[in-house]
Amino acid sequence: MQIQELIPLGPKTTMRIGGNAQYYAELQTQRDCEEAWQFAQGKGIPMIVLGAGSNTIFADGVIEALVVRVLANAIEVSGNTVRAEAGASLATVVTQLAKRGLDFSPLTGIPGTVGGAIFGNAGQGPQGTWIDHFVQTVVVFIDGEWKTLSREECDFRYRESIFKKLQNPLLWKTTFSVPSRKAGDIEQDIGSLLKKRTIAQPFSRTAGSCFKAVNGTPAWNVIDAAGLKGCKVGDVQVSDKHANFLINTGNGTFADAKHLIEEIRQKTGAPLELEMRFIGESGSPLR
Numbered sequence: 001m002q003i004q005e006l007i008p009l010g011p012k013t014t015m016r017i018g019g020n021a022q023y024y025a026e027l028q029t030q031r032d033c034e035e036a037w038q039f040a041q042g043k044g045i046p047m048i049v050l051g052a053g054s055n056t057i058f059a060d061g062v063i064e065a066l067v068v069r070v071l072a073n074a075i076e077v078s079g080n081t082v083r084a085e086a087g088a089s090l091a092t093v094v095t096q097l098a099k100r101g102l103d104f105s106p107l108t109g110i111p112g113t114v115g116g117a118i119f120g121n122a123g124q125g126p127q128g129t130w131i132d133h134f135v136q137t138v139v140v141f142i143d144g145e146w147k148t149l150s151r152e153e154c155d156f157r158y159r160e161s162i163f164k165k166l167q168n169p170l171l172w173k174t175t176f177s178v179p180s181r182k183a184g185d186i187e188q189d190i191g192s193l194l195k196k197r198t199i200a201q202p203f204s205r206t207a208g209s210c211f212k213a214v215n216g217t218p219a220w221n222v223i224d225a226a227g228l229k230g231c232k233v234g235d236v237q238v239s240d241k242h243a244n245f246l247i248n249t250g251n252g253t254f255a256d257a258k259h260l261i262e263e264i265r266q267k268t269g270a271p272l273e274l275e276m277r278f279i280g281e282s283g284s285p286l287r
Ligand SMILES: Cc1cc2nc3c(=O)[nH]c(=O)nc-3n(C[C@H](O)[C@H](O)[C@H](O)COP(=O)(O)OP(=O)(O)OC[C@H]3O[C@@H](n4cnc5c(N)ncnc54)[C@H](O)[C@@H]3O)c2cc1C
Pocket: 014, 048, 049, 050, 051, 052, 053, 054, 055, 056, 070, 086, 087, 109, 110, 111, 112, 113, 114, 115, 116, 117, 118, 119, 120, 121, 122, 123, 124, 125, 169, 170, 171, 172, 201, 202, 203, 206, 207, 208, 209, 277
């Protein structure tokens, strides 16, 4: 494992926003995780895990942390049991399982990795199916120790898990139980879910939903009702297509995005909690 210095983070996120990681490393093995953690401990800085960056933006300056990416992405299938490493793309898991007649289709169209999806309990909307529905166990590296947590111990809720409450855990591998169904039927559902998304969502420089639903009401509803579609600060804009998606229209910055979320909160007057991860210079997330 190689530790690099001052690596630009913007290109590693779908919204293309962010400054540089003070240190950066890509992890292939469990031994790499241990070494990376020891390095961060030695420097007295946090070790922050980044997946595909489809729900994250970083501060504009230098992030005083070791930012790591899990590259391990093996997917093993045995009957209805599926083991996927954290770096596996969720889309690849969905399509590979469909071919084997295993139905992971409720997670269709969600960009990112298995690790990112477990961290934020990704799923289709506030009322839809979330990834925790399939989880049996999760292998995680916390405070220098490997642990295997049961689904109950992960304390999954709407876009929440125990991992959001822990100090920079590193998710390594998840075991899922996935029901069987006819491959053709699963593929049909995947097709129609993807079609719905192309109609409803922008696929430009965005990090997906910015805010969580408010007491079951989708945040786009609240933002749209306040007339904020198209509202812009610098080069970051509320999408015209989906009011809960922020778009980087050019050279958007973390500061632009932060001011825009403040404006949205003020103008809606709603208690909007962030779903997106805004990682500040100290490596801590904004709330
Ligand atoms: C167009 C678009 C549509 C989207 N639609 C949906 C949707 O329908 N439903 C939904 O839930 N989300 C959606 N999202 C948001 C995003 O795809 C999910 O949150 C996804 O699960 C994030 O995965 P990631 O690998 O990109 O995570 P990242 O953005 O890289 O990271 C997100 C968080 O997870 C943590 N993390 C990532 N990997 C690990 C790991 N291995 N160990 C520990 N922590 C980790 C990071 O530290 C960070 O705090 C959408 C995003 C886009 C751009």
